[in-house]
Each structure stands twice: as C-alpha cells, then as structure tokens.
Amino acid sequence: MGFINFLVYLAIMMGIFAILSVSLNLQYGFTGLANFGQVAFFCLGAYATTIVTLTFNQSFFLGIIASMFLAGLFGYIIAIPTADLREDYWAIVTLAAGEIVRIFFLNEDWVVGGGPYRGGAYGVGDIPQPFRSHFAAQTYPFFYLGIVLVCLLLTYLIINRLTNSPFGRVLKSIREGDDNLAQAMGKDVKKFRIKAMAIGGIFGGLAGCLYAHYYGFISPQEFVPLETFIVWAMVIVGGEGNNKGAILGSVIIILFYNSTRYLKDYVPINETTLASLRMVAIGVLIVVVMLFMKEGLIKEKKRIY
Amino acid sequence: MTFTQVIINSIIRASELTLLSLGLTIVYDILKFANFAHTEFAVVGAYLAFFLSVTLGLPIVPAAVIAAIATGFLSIAIDKAVFKKMRNSNGIIIMVTSMGVAIAMRNTVRAIWGADAKSYVLPLERPIATQWFRITSLQIWIIVVGAAAMIVFHLLLHYTRLGKAMRASSDNPALAQASGIATEKIVTYVWFIAITFASLGGTLIGMETYILPYMGFAIIIPVFCATIMGGIGNPYGAMLGALVLGFAENFGLYINFGKILNLGGLVHFSRDLFIPTGYKPAISFVMLIIVLLIRPRGILGKKKEG
Secondary structure, three states: OHHHHHHHHHHHHHHHHHHHHHHHHHHHHHOOOOOOOHHHHHHHHHHHHHHHHHHOOOOHHHHHHHHHHHHHHHHHHHHHHHOOOOHHHHHHHHHHHHHHHHHHHHHOHHHHOOOOOOOHHHOEOOOOOOOHHHOOOOOHHHHHHHHHHHHHHHHHHHHHHHHOOHHHHHHHHHHOOOHHHHHHOOOOHHHHHHHHHHHHHHHHHHHHHHHHHHHOOEOHHHHOHHHHHHHHHHHHHHOOOOHHHHHHHHHHHHHHHHHHHHHHHOOOOOHHHHHHHHHHHHHHHHHHHHHHOOOOOOOOOOOOO | OOHHHHHHHHHHHHHHHHHHHHHHHHHHHHHOOOOOOHHHHHHHHHHHHHHHHHHOOOOHHHHHHHHHHHHHHHHHHHHHHOHHHHOOOOHHHHHHHHHHHHHHHHHHHHHHHOOOOEOOOOOOOOOEEOOOOEEOHHHHHHHHHHHHHHHHHHHHHHHOHHHHHHHHHHHOHHHHHHOOOOHHHHHHHHHHHHHHHHHHHHHHHHHHOOEOOOHHHHHHHHHHHHHHHHOOOOHHHHHHHHHHHHHHHHHHHHOOHHHHHOHHHOOOOOOOOOOOHHHHHHHHHHHHHHHHHHOOOOOOOOOOOO
C-alpha cells in the first residue's frame, strides 16, 4: 500500500506542477514573457483559498474561485506598468514581485486570522480537505488525484483552445520579437501581454489552491523563487510553446526530483548535500537543454500561414 | 539613529551595490543579456576567500584578492563552456541559461560548504565613534573599494585601448570586428573585470555580516534594480542607481512618514508612521517600478535600442 500511496502522491504533484507549467508556458513559451515570478501566483492561490475556506469557513468551490481570481488579478496588475518594458526588465520585475508577495505573507499574519503561532513565518495548518468526510483515509488520495486531473484537463483544454485560436497567433507574433507585426495587424501588443499574464495567473492560482488543500499546511518558505525555476525547468525540458511538452516536462522533473530522494539509502551522503546536488543537476539540465536541444523533448509544431 | 549615521550607512550600501552593479552592466553592454548568475559569482568569491583565509590561514586581504582573481578566471571558463556557444542567440534565451548556471553554482557552493552561515575570522575592533556617527574600519574599506571601482571603470572606459575597444564593440560589434578589434578577446577581459569586482563585493559584504550560499539571491534584486534604474548597459547609470538605491533603502526606514503626512501642522496626524523593517527588500523593487514608469529605459538610459 505504501508504494501505491507514493505513486498517487507523485501523480498529484505532477498534476499540480503540470498546471503551473502549462500556465508558465502560455506566458513564456507562447508570448515570450520571461516571468521569473510564477511562484507568486502559486502563493496567492494557496493563501486565497486558505483564507476563504479556513478563516471564513466557506466551500472549496468558493476557494477555487477566490484563488483564480486573486492570482489572475495580480497578474493583470503586475503586467500593467511592465507591459511596455523590455524582456530582461520583465524578468527582474516579476522576480521581485514574487518576492514581495512572499514577504507580504511573511510579515502580515493577520491575513490568515492571526493568533499565536499562526500565520507569518509559522505558516497555516488545518486547511480543510474538500469532501474529506465522504471517503475513507485510504481512498481519499485517489479522489483528490481525480480532482487534480480534472483541473489539469480543463486547464489543458482551455489553454490549448486559446493558443490555437487567433488570440494565440497574436501571442506568438509578439514572442517572435516583432511588435511591429502585431501592431500592423491592428493588435495592441500591450493588451495581449497583460491578458497572457492574467490568464497565466488564473491557472497558476488554481495550482496553488490544489496544493494548499492537498498538504493542509502552507508557509511562506514554500514559495521561494526556487519553485519558479523548477517550473521553468519543466517548460524548458518538455519543450516551450507546446502544452503537451509542458506536461511531459513536469512529469520528468517531478520523477527526477523524487527518485533522487532515495539515493541516500544507497550512497553515503547527507540530506543537505543530496538536496544541493539535486538542484545542481536541475541547473545543469536547464543549461544543457538550452545549449543542445533548445526546442525541448516535444517540439513546437510551427505552421506556416 | 542620527541623520549623519543614515547618510554614512547609505554610502556604505551604495559602495557594496556599485561593486556588483558595475560588472553586471558592462557584461550586459557587451553581450546583451542580463546575467542572473552575476551575484552567484560574488558568492563563490566570498566562499573562496573564506576557504583561503579561514581554512588555509592566509591573511584576509591577499585571500580576498586571490579569490577575486580565481573567480574571474572561473567566469571566463563558464563563458567559454556555455555562453560562447550562444553569442547569436536571443537575449532571453541566454538569460534563462544564466539562471540555470546560477542555480548550479549556488547549490555547488551549498554542497561543498553546507547551508549554514559562516563568518570570516576578523580581529575585533571598536568602531570609530564621533558625535554624529560610528563607522568601522571595514566599512571605510568598503567605501574606498567602491570608490576605487568607480574610478577604475571611468579610467578604463575612456583612457585605455581596451576601454575604447569595449565601447566600440558595444556600439557595433560587426563594425568593431571589421576594424580589427578582436571582440572575443574583449569579452574575456570584460568577464574578468566584472567578476573580480563582484567577487570583492561579495567578500566585503560577507566580512560585514556573514556568508551564506543564498546571499547571492538576497542581493540579486537590489543589484539588478540599481543597474536597471540607472539604465542597463551604462556604467555611470549603474553607479548612480547604486547611490539612489543605497539612500532609498536606508532613508526609507528612517523617515517618519507620519510627520510628512502632518504637512508641518496643516493636517492633524500625530501618529508615527514608519516602513516596517520586514519590508526593506521591497523598497528596491518599489523604487524600480517608480523609475521605470517615469523613464522606461532608466535614469541615464540610451534612447535607442542597442
């Protein structure tokens, strides 16, 4: 049973991170926006649903809606002043925005209701698991996996539909570095960038919501910029500009990340060193893919119109 | 804290930031990508200096200098292994790659030296105290090295063949190459100069507090903000940005906004209102957004795209 539970855990993590990477892929892979603050959406989604379901004791569905709304709104707001900026400025502005979200939750413990040892650096526990009372302890993870997969499927279908539509073609023309092309066709580049960030934010928030309810505990330490770069590794390895690639990338990175965890049983190495080496490998993987197979595992189908 | 003390602290912070932002900006100027691994080189330098001084027992000054030179060579090696193959790629792609390099470097440091804070063994000393401010001799060193970096960069860019070649390569790489300037050679020099100063900066910051594998990440946002605020690619902009940010970070926490809201007694607002210290990292970001909204290419940014 332990092994099956572990597989279910892996599948849930893959599903949650696949939603995040499909969302980042819309921004980076399709629109060319170097969002180094993807974790902000994840964090906002997790906290929004916690506040709604725990502090205000509302339903899980309201939590999902709040998560998606808040993270989408954040994407929208952060994109307004930055939409005209150059790509390298985007990277640092979004990275900093992600850090500010984390610093906010680190400093303001009242947002999750306050009380001793609660909120701020202590994190929040007891986040309710949706429909928990209807299932036995052994079957619940399977049910939760179902929720995650349905969310992933919906995310995939919606974003795929968007990227194959005229909207998606405008995004790609923005990515190709030529604002003039989009402008010549009467498209307001700035508006499209803002939309890509807002839509990316909505789904990033959804992933955060699913994460919070799965673990039942969140704290600002879980939303460090490192998470963003793990999602980046997923998009890059899987193949940017390609939704299937983003999902495949998250499966591979989660498998790699978790399989190396058991290496310590076979190699005499302590936990911290192993954790560091794992991240060294992820860094090197990003560099190697960028150098030698820039299109990733699944290539984007480029069509000539 | 007295007003003069806040000014002194601002200058110290500006000197630290300058050491890092100058290098970031010249690498950008020549190679046209934002190097997210820049501050990680500072961390590697700080740890090498720690290894030389604490583990091997060298005096701190030669240790810092040798570490800086070694880190400079490391940056050249990484350039040859990774970035050289991407010279013709889009800036975003190189930037993302540099992020991968940064993650690998940071965690290599963590794997070797562990995740805990380390500090250099420095003689205890009493700060020089006057009526208006206190300053340690280390802090004077930080200001001196920061100022020296500014002077060296100015002289280098305007009075040496290398500097002229650097400016030519930055303006028009193809033309520079056609005129017989070996751009690849210049790239090597630029990496070396940029990273040795970054390494010195990292070591000095570490000497003032302690060193951590994650300190590169703690400083990346202020360093990038200083660089971008002044106009990325412009060394004088990097100096100005560092100065503006050094003052903003320190005065942001010092100013009592309650008194300002009071408008000299016009409005009755008697509460004290300070920015909480937990938000200090946010100041640089807010400054950056304000500057970019007013001048999208930075304070001293060039009008035309490079």
